[in-house]
Amino acid sequence: MTNKPLKTQIVVVGGGAAGLALVRKLGAKYGREKHDIILIEPNRTHVWKPLLHEVAAGALDANADEIGYGGHAARWNYRFFPAALEKIDRERQMVRTAQVFDDDGELILDNHEIRYDYLVLAMGGVSNDFGTPGVREHAMFLDSRAEADRFRNKLLGQCLRVDALHDLEGKDANLPICIIGGGATGVELSAELVNSVRALRSYGLERFDQDAMTLTLLEAGPRLVPALSEEISENVRDELVDLGVDVRLEAMVSEVTENSVKLKDGTELPAAMVLWAAGVRGHHGLSEMTDLELSRSGTIVVEPTLQTKNDPRIFAMGDCCFCMLPGAERPVPPRAQTAHQMAEHMVHQFDRLEKGQRLEPFVYDDKGSLISLSRFETLGSLMGNLVGGKMAIRGRFARMAYMSLYRMHLLSVLGWWRGGLTIVGQFFGKVAKPRLKLH
Numbered sequence: 001m002t003n004k005p006l007k008t009q010i011v012v013v014g015g016g017a018a019g020l021a022l023v024r025k026l027g028a029k030y031g032r033e034k035h036d037i038i039l040i041e042p043n044r045t046h047v048w049k050p051l052l053h054e055v056a057a058g059a060l061d062a063n064a065d066e067i068g069y070g071g072h073a074a075r076w077n078y079r080f081f082p083a084a085l086e087k088i089d090r091e092r093q094m095v096r097t098a099q100v101f102d103d104d105g106e107l108i109l110d111n112h113e114i115r116y117d118y119l120v121l122a123m124g125g126v127s128n129d130f131g132t133p134g135v136r137e138h139a140m141f142l143d144s145r146a147e148a149d150r151f152r153n154k155l156l157g158q159c160l161r162v163d164a165l166h167d168l169e170g171k172d173a174n175l176p177i178c179i180i181g182g183g184a185t186g187v188e189l190s191a192e193l194v195n196s197v198r199a200l201r202s203y204g205l206e207r208f209d210q211d212a213m214t215l216t217l218l219e220a221g222p223r224l225v226p227a228l229s230e231e232i233s234e235n236v237r238d239e240l241v242d243l244g245v246d247v248r249l250e251a252m253v254s255e256v257t258e259n260s261v262k263l264k265d266g267t268e269l270p271a272a273m274v275l276w277a278a279g280v281r282g283h284h285g286l287s288e289m290t291d292l293e294l295s296r297s298g299t300i301v302v303e304p305t306l307q308t309k310n311d312p313r314i315f316a317m318g319d320c321c322f323c324m325l326p327g328a329e330r331p332v333p334p335r336a337q338t339a340h341q342m343a344e345h346m347v348h349q350f351d352r353l354e355k356g357q358r359l360e361p362f363v364y365d366d367k368g369s370l371i372s373l374s375r376f377e378t379l380g381s382l383m384g385n386l387v388g389g390k391m392a393i394r395g396r397f398a399r400m401a402y403m404s405l406y407r408m409h410l411l412s413v414l415g416w417w418r419g420g421l422t423i424v425g426q427f428f429g430k431v432a433k434p435r436l437k438l439h
Contacts, residue, residue: 007036010350011095011116013085015041015069016049018318018339019122021412025347027077028415037078038114040085040097041069047145048409049124050336053185055148056275057192058155059374062145065426067413076415083109085123088290090311095119118313118353120346121300123286125319125334127181128279128297134256139276142185151275155193158272159200159208166207175213178261178271180253181278182219184227184371187236189275190217191373194243216246216269218253218261220278227333227369232379232392239377253278280334282320295322295331304361306342306349315349317342325364332364336405340412341365370402378402 010026012019023039030037045066047055054060073080083097093116100109126143129135140154141147158175165173177193179186193215200208217224217240223233224240224247240247252264256276261269282298293301293309300316301309302323308314319334321342332338345362352359368390370380379394382401393401411419 007032007034009036009038009115009117010120011038011040011114011118012120012122013040013095014122014124014318014320015039015043015046016122016124016318016339017336017409017413018124018343019120020046020067020069020072021340021343021409022120022122022317022346023078024072024076024413024415025343026350027073029347029351031077038081039069039073039078040081040083040095040114042082042084042098042100043145044069044082045145046072046413047148048336048406050184051406052142052145052148053189053192055145056142056151056155056189057196058152059192059196062148066145072413075418081112081114083112085289086111088119088292088314090291090314093117093119093313116313118315118350121308121314121316121320122318122339122343123283123320125280125299126283127276128281129276130279132253132256135253135276138256138258139180139274141276142189151273154273155196159197159205159212162212163205163208166212173212175272176216176270177213177273177275178216178218178269179275179277180218180256180261181276182217182221182224182247182249183277184225184369185277186217186219186275187224187240188372188374189277190215190240190245191243191376194245195374195376210244214246214270215244216248216261216271218251218263219247219249220252222249224249225369225371227335228371228380229392232381235379235394236371236373239373239379243373243376280319286320292316297322305359306346306362307359315346317346323362325362332362335369336409337367338364340409343412370398370405372399372402 012023023037026037045068047062047066051060055062069080083100086098087096094113097112099111102108127141140151162173162175179190197210197213224236225233237247253261254264255262256274261271286298295301299320299322302316302321304325306315306317308316318339323332349359366383368382372378378398381390381392383390407423410422
């Protein structure tokens with residue numbers, strides 16, 4: 001009796017935009033006859049990370065827009081293992097997952113070892129606090145759905161507190177919020193918070209209006225959203241200022257305390273809530289998981305083929321990788337479009353591996369950058385042959401282009417048929433949904 005040959009086992013760690021798109025496409029392409037595709041991800045559901053600022057401000061109900069990994073895996077011919085990565089054993093070609101506990105501390109899943117022929121690391125990144133004192137203890141982040149939910153719940157609690165002080169004591173109470181980081185997350189969250197506050201009167205907070213919130217956006221650099229042109233960046237700043245946001249450039253944070261943010265110039269700003277959205281780095285425990293070469297920011301250094309420097313059977317993509325392409329002055333930026341392009345590239349890489357062909361280098365195609373200032377304005381730039389190089393856009397056309405980014409993500413992870421039905425359902429569902437989700 002002969003042993004059944006082992007299937008080619010492809011293990012993908014991380015179910016974000018890059019990882020989920022990759023396992024969906026590999027599952028659809030190869031099926032389960034000769035390939036075993038496994039997704040390792042600690043969360044049970046997927047929410048597109050660029051939408052977390054809307055979840056945090058209550059503008060988006062993540063329960064209605066999330067994708068369950070279990071059902072998705074059954075549909076697209078891969079296996080889902082709900083755990084976090086703990087260790088990579090390159091010599092044995094094994095990964096070990098961490099233990100999984102329920103909310104009461106009871107063990108659900110013990111450590112588990114999973115064999116791989118090829119390993120793809122797509123764990124995403126986390127906010128980089130740059131070692132600033134007090135950030136880890138007192139600031140909040142938007143690196144996950146859980147953190148976005150926590151921010152929203154605290155926001156509502158603080159709004160209720162200020163409203164009660166107005167009502168019961170007649171005090172001129174105020175809610176000071178500091179957002180640190182003038183990139184896309186910080187800018188878009190600022191606008192969404194203004195929109196949410198303006199709608200609170202319809203949700204029972206009759207004395208809480210825009211004047212009851214002081215919103216400060218701090219950026220250490222000379223301008224907001226450096227991926228945009230200087231002119232568009234200035235337009236973004238002007239729009240935020242018109243909305244009542246106190247935008248401060250070249251404002252370097254030296255410390256975050258329980259109730260304030262201190263700047264290096266000696267300024268101290270009161271802050272009941274602090275959101276840190278400055279920079280991206282690799283997961284803090286990555287150096288303990290593996291001996292793969294890491295960059296100064298803790299991301300995994302890869303060759304242009306997306307293979308890691310130390311091991312050609314291990315790939316990395318998305319925000320967790322440091323990819324310097326030939327002739328480039330800077331590494332490929334950690335953006336959503338990068339993640340999707342890398343996922344598509346990895347599908348072709350596995351096709352070449354199957355055929356015994358040489359792997360090809362990744363080519364980054366910058367499609368441009370768009371910023372959504374909630375319902376107030378959308379602006380940015382498009383790049384490529386479609387617009388003849390680079391074109392600044394704003395208004396309704398920019399809003400349509402911005403919305404298309406999420407729709408393309410849905411098509412990438414759900415396929416054209418299911419993705420199309422989901423888009424149509426979301427469009428009509430907005431009619432029945434409340435303006436804000438604050439519970």
